[in-house]
Amino acid sequence: AQTVTQSQPEMSVQEAETVTLSCTYDTSESDYYLFWYKQPPSRQMILVIRQEAYKQQNATENRFSVNFQKAAKSFSLKISDSQLGDAAMYFCAYNRDRGSTLGRLYFGRGTQLTVWP
Amino acid sequence: NAGVMQNPRHLVRRRGQEARLRCSPMKGHSHVYWYRQLPEEGLKFMVYLQKENIIDESGMPKERFSAEFPKEGPSILRIQQVVRGDSAAYFCASSQGQAQETQYFGPGTRLLVL
Numbered sequence: 001a002q003t004v005t006q007s008q009p010e011m012s013v014q015e016a017e018t019v020t021l022s023c024t025y026d027t028s029e030s031d032y033y034l035f036w037y038k039q040p041p042s043r044q045m046i047l048v049i050r051q052e053a054y055k056q057q058n059a060t061e062n063r064f065s066v067n068f069q070k071a072a073k074s075f076s077l078k079i080s081d082s083q084l085g086d087a088a089m090y091f092c093a094y095n096r097d098r099g100s101t102l103g104r105l106y107f108g109r110g111t112q113l114t115v116w117p
Numbered sequence: 118n119a120g121v122m123q124n125p126r127h128l129v130r131r132r133g134q135e136a137r138l139r140c141s142p143m144k145g146h147s148h149v150y151w152y153r154q155l156p157e158e159g160l161k162f163m164v165y166l167q168k169e170n171i172i173d174e175s176g177m178p179k180e181r182f183s184a185e186f187p188k189e190g191p192s193i194l195r196i197q198q199v200v201r202g203d204s205a206a207y208f209c210a211s212s213q214g215q216a217q218e219t220q221y222f223g224p225g226t227r228l229l230v231l
Contacts, residue, residue: 004159035219037222042224043206043224043225043227044222044224044225045160045208045210045222045225046222047219047221047222050219091159091160095220103148103150103165103172103173103212104150104162104165104173104176105150105152105160105162105210105220106162107152107159107160107161108159109157109158109159110158110159
């Protein structure tokens with residue numbers, strides 16, 4: 001079964017600084033998709049960034065970037081120039097490319113990010 | 118372009134009652150997924166539906182829970198004879214296609230069972 005592990009239950013960062021959130025996953029597949037979702041206090045799930053496993057280039061979305069290490073099965077999220085609005089619970093998620101469980105997202109338990117002014 | 122809509126946003130039920138949660142996917146999306154989030158936990162997959170078809174319900178409890186996505190109207194997650202352990206946030210997501218397509222989430226329904 002696929003598992004996603006986020007080993008940091010909580011992280012904090014000073015406004016304007018950089019923070020990295022860790023995520024590892026377990027899979028025997030070669031093709032898959034990885035995502036970071038953000039859940040602010042409103043509890044709405046918001047997509048932050050996605051990565052296709054077949055792409056070697058790390059995905060980037062403005063201040064958000066990932067470090068995707070396929071061999072190590074690691075998918076960390078870097079937030080640069082942190083803003084107060086970045087404070088949220090961040091979830092790492094995995095999605096297979098094929099098979100009977102196609103479509104379902106597997107989520108980690110989340111990392112609560114606090115941003116200090 | 119409206120996002121994924123869920124209603125009600127909050128639902129309170131007494132033990133033994135029925136809960137009906139509704140989800141309208143984004144325009145153009147024909148794939149719907151339901152997830153449950155217990156306090157202090159990540160989201161857990163429950164069921165994946167396309168119009169008039171259940172594709173994967175392996176994450177859904179065998180009893181009391183059912184889901185549908187009719188040809189017309191929203192997707193419905195139905196919980197019969199609710200128990201306190203059903204208290205959770207239930208999220209619906211939709212996508213245009215399968216794994217390669219990003220799932221977009223609704224705001225969730227918070228179910229509280231008294």
